[in-house]
Amino acid sequence: MIHDLTLSDVLSEHARSRPATTAVVDGDLRLTYPQLDARVSRLAGALAGRGVTAGERVLWLGQNSHAVLELLLACSRLGAIFCPANWRQAAGELRFVLADLEPRVVVWEHSETTAALAPGTGPVEAGAPEAVAGGSAPGAAAGFAEVGRAASWVRAGEEYEEFLAFGEMHDFPPVADTLPVLALYTAAFAGRPNAALLSSAALVAHSSSLLVVRQMEPDFTFLANGPLFHVGTMMFCLATLQIGGTNVFMPAFDAEELCRLVDAEKVTQAFLFGQMIDAVVAANSGGKYDLSSLRFVAHSAEWDEMTTPDDSPWCRSKMGGYGQTEVGGMLTFLGLAPGAAGFAGRPSPLVQVRILAPDGAELPPGEVGEICARGKSLFSGYFARPDLNAAKGAYGWHHTGDLGRRESDGTITFIGPKLRMIKSGNENVYPAEVERVLKAHPAVADAAVIGVPDERWHQAVKAVVVPRPGETITEQDLIEHVRTTLAGYKKPREVVFAEAVPKKGFTPDYDALDEQYGGGGYPGV
């Protein structure tokens, strides 16, 4: 017990250590750490009153909100598990989540989709038993209708405030920090998404590594404008909590509102990349808002002038590294490997990385294998997926499902998802490698590479290329461009031109690409 530190414990300490610090800003709501702590205790009491005990699940169906952090912390106080669902999902997908996770309490924001799901407002009210998408899931044995009825549904806003206000504050007994506290749905295996479970210990460890690499200090103010159901935003929200900073919530990205909030709250960092930054620059073209509190990586002349350059390893050259939900966020950081050969940098100070062969043997530098990991920030497995968990943890190492290589300087290169490896002849081709070469061509704006079935070679390499506006380029130019850089078997057999590459977050949506351009036959699938 003396060694445990749950997210709830972090809050309890801040409530004492930082009585005057603003913990949360969301619209008109401003909470100091003691106020947040008191609300979380009430909320935990209210959840306990609805049957949320250790190990039970609480689901959030809505956009970004202070309630996401409050529910997470209240679940931590109870030893329960909180899941912020991707509210952009279709009704069928959310039904799967409900059936899979079997939450005791659902807190929901009104939308066409959620209203159709909530008892008393939609078709479930009629009492008709409904089919559950992906009903073969172990956790999905109960039909959605029963699940929906078993859970308490609390509508966000006034109803949530009332629910919270009537919660009883207890002296909650200590909770082990190895218990899962956060469930984030992530990559699908065998056709269904899986909820990665992260313990307080893992989240606290991951926050520590972000604090080190981002050099976060107690005056850090994070604007959660990216989706909190993704680890990329959640990890900064939690690191900000850990160091005792301020979390500002906005429901979703809006360039003008973001500028206003950065100015008003003196935001240190927001979740901004590429085109979002361009949108912010455009929204603030007149210099109406003071964005100088943002400490950021260089992007464009206008952006660099509006913001303050950050010299922490996180921002010093290229942001980021390699990560996934299952490792708590980031596994490797570019900032820990300036001038590195590997495209993903070096591991966080709190993990180990190995490149393993399928038989569990470690591969020497230069050879491609699966990126595997151990360490303090790793997840506790997927909710209710014993077989998958055993496979992912083979040989005592978490198998990321991604291929990578240790370079001779010790840094890591991310090659691409194992399932997307292309087999052409007897050779392995990794889409990411070919994509990098294609995107380095001055006339190419974006590119994605897939494998298409081929009678003679098993698969052939096919590239989908988005030319830069005003540039002319031929299929033969691009094939030749790749041929001069990579081994001959890696060059595309075919190049098609497109308006855009379909995306899933920051990465190409390979399922959509395969469907549209005839991909298939991957040996790993």
Add this chain to the structure above:
Amino acid sequence: MIHDLTLSDVLSEHARSRPATTAVVDGDLRLTYPQLDARVSRLAGALAGRGVTAGERVLWLGQNSHAVLELLLACSRLGAIFCPANWRQAAGELRFVLADLEPRVVVWEHSETTAALAPGTGPVEAGAPEAVAGGSAPGAAAGFAEVGRAASWVRAGEEYEEFLAFGEMHDFPPVADTLPVLALYTAAFAGRPNAALLSSAALVAHSSSLLVVRQMEPDFTFLANGPLFHVGTMMFCLATLQIGGTNVFMPAFDAEELCRLVDAEKVTQAFLFGQMIDAVVAANSGGKYDLSSLRFVAHSAEWDEMTTPDDSPWCRSKMGGYGQTEVGGMLTFLGLAPGAAGFAGRPSPLVQVRILAPDGAELPPGEVGEICARGKSLFSGYFARPDLNAAKGAYGWHHTGDLGRRESDGTITFIGPKLRMIKSGNENVYPAEVERVLKAHPAVADAAVIGVPDERWHQAVKAVVVPRPGETITEQDLIEHVRTTLAGYKKPREVVFAEAVPKKGFTPDYDALDEQYGGGGYPGV
């Protein structure tokens, strides 16, 4: 297993991630991380050959050396416990350590004291059973003679190199990071010192907090010139290991040699305070050495010119905070609380602090109680002290034995050791508080406060004051100075002037002061 990260694991990762980085410099010896990793595996094999299995102890009797880090890491690889003993101790004190810890292997540097202890070189050789100092210790049941004979004694230098060279490299099985790996002897309770046991998990967590507050990066080079048997030096050595930096070892502080090493190795930080800094400035008065790689806190005009100011929270204002071996090093940091009311700053991001009454109840801000803690960096108890461990962990909180106060801004003030609280009339007087006021007087160079037995008031406050050279000051001046600042019962009844205050490390040696100036009657003892 997937979540474990031992010190040995940290080294294993660096051996892969940083193949060209210098891990260790000690005299002519330079080791890259792969070289250090290979030596540690051989050393672990050699130790295993002498019966060092999980839980067994290995003792170092010598000054600072790369061997200290190697032995620690080899013990981590085996699940064993390493103790670097205070080699400055007298023979009787070292005999106590030997009998208390019952090490399997002792690695020793030759000195008059250690030679007298090592079998084959001193009185033990004669076979006479010797009395064991502190023989009442649970771990001290065996006489020293037997202990000394049971252990393998390996002399540092050539014999150690040979021992290591013949070690067999194994694939060592995974070790849980919750096992103790480092034993540091610390404050005496009930008249005998106790070995605080720190696990890999605690040390890795503490390193993380130092990495955050000191903003350490992979190019960090630490010069271990302070004693490695104290947590103050060891904690920076381990944080440097954690981030993949370079540890430079020197046997003991020597101003000129320190300058040479800083220049040659581009040292980022050494273990330097007060008069040591003055000695370094004097040794480098001609500017012979380039010390600009040192990133340090301001000290004097000459020092500031020789070094580079560091803007990390650790160095920004006043260095440090409150700590002790039992919390892994630092519990609170001044750098996390700029402008704070409390003299010790705010807790590390990985711990919780509570000010508790003797009955375990939490005290409100402004009230003095015992500083208690929980968190990731805390120790695992003392070696072979079940009763003391139960007392120190009462109510599920580690009791530091020090009194403190939570200020209204949430920061912590360290008041002084519980055992040194003075009871005068019905009032509590804390020496550190009175000392601070005395030392604030412009004519005072140093001061210490003790309690002397008093028939009427139980104890009376007595101050030992060192005047600044050339200053004249009277007892009455000083009593009046305290009276105008603190409550009347806190003013010294008597002030004596002295040449120096006897010290134990950085703090007054209160035992010596009591003996010399008639102190006693403390209610906490």
